Amino acid sequence: MTSVAETPARAADLTVVHVPVSDPRVRPLLRELGHEYSTRYGTDAHAEITRYPDEEFTPPHGGLLLLLLENGSPVAGGAFRRYDAATAELKRIWTHSAHRRRGLARRVLAELEHEAGARGYRRIHLTTGPRQPEARGLYLATGYTPLFDIEADPETVGSHPFEKDLVLTTLPGKATEQ
Template sequence: MTSVAQPPSNTADVEIVHVPVSDPRVGPLLRELGHEYSTRYGKDAHGEIARYPDEEFTPPHGGLLLLLLEHGEPVAGGAFRRHDANTAELKRIWTHSAHRRRGLARRVVAELEREAAARGYRRIHLTTGPRQPEARGLYLATGYTPLFDTEADPETVGPLPFEKHLPAGTRAARTGEAAAL
């Protein structure tokens, strides 16, 4: 019988840490993400994951975070980078395959939105692949507006773009926290 990792009792039981891409806890999750992309799209996707310089995911214009279980195991994460002066682009959103369907990706997206707002961004932009229905569902469920025809076959659309405008009050409420990030 195969054992499956048990979920945290709730998503509040995870620690959020802001780290550079070079943090050793990031590598295994990015490798798993690359493997999953390669499996879904039939080509080596590790180059796509390495497409952007690590510096784009560091303050002041970007960030990367991990969700850790109580013993320090990274179970989910994601990043954002500057898309333009008012827009952050979410990238590299993932949840370890043994920890999915527990609300962790929602938590990652919410934390990235909060951090982007604290850095002064007013809008979030992202794209996901046409063979990632779970990601498409996540973004629709968390208030993102699809910038494509949702009735069309995703394979005919290509990368699926989404956007979300951040609440005007978010930045003001987090001004003191922004300095701490």
């Protein structure tokens, strides 16, 4: 049996949950993510979503899938995996389409950065695609450094890599895990 850590989030009905990829609450978000990737890029997204084995997203090096639950239902999530000894790579950051424009992705980023820092990582790496301007805007707004020419046509750049040095901080309302 896998243990699930839950801590209260900023609102009484918003909970942060750390779960394995196999948790059934993950499926709806990954299904919607796959649909959106397929719609935006015109390909079957299954290969991209399943490219990394689940074990890469488990402790001690990889990083647990984090879900934000609202009234018990998943509304946003993300994960990280080991990129190198000092760097975590963020993957699958997602907000359910019915819950966008509420700052949930920003909250997921902050939680993932905190968890990666707690596991000893000092830098974050991530990539997004050229047809995801919302993600690009989020990463720029939250202090990520683009490793590509942001003035270039996004389609000519291809994958959009970003990085960020971690500053260890305590999240507001974050309970210390024992």
